[in-house]
Amino acid sequence: MCARKTYYIFVKATxxxxxxxxxxxxxxxxxxxxxxxxxxxxxxxxxDKPFGFDVDAAHEAMRHRGVYFYRRELMFRRTNFLLEAA
Known part of the structure; x- marks a missing residue:
């Protein structure tokens, strides 16, 4: 088991x-x-705490599938002409 819980991160090309x-x-x-x-x-x-990365879900996924998939999505809405995170 990796004591420091270090992960390689890959992005999908498409x-x-x-x-x-x-x-x-x-x-x-x-x-x-x-x-x-x-x-x-x-x-x-x-x-490190990358946006969208869930440490508990990553640990569980590694136990069952050997790989953890996650998405990073930012949603914005317009309120009184200012952008806010939804």
Missing amino acids: DDRQFCAIRQDQPIPQMIDGVQWMYVSCIDTSR
């Missing part, structure tokens, strides 16, 4: 809001080919 995380101590699945999924960064969940 959807820049779709991400995939793989714990550093696990093998990289064949679907991560550098074409459809591209490496973005490495995060340490003890200090």
Whole structure:
């Protein structure tokens, strides 16, 4: 088990809001080919909190599937001419 819970983060080439995380101590699945999924960064969940990343869901996904998928989406609405996060 990876003590620091470090994950490699990949982004889907056709959807820049779709991400995939793989714990550093696990093998990289064949679907991560550098074409459809591209490496973005490495995060340490003890200090990094990427938007949309759920540490508990990532841990559970790694136990069952060996990969964690998540989305980063920002929703904005117009109220009195100011943009606010929804």
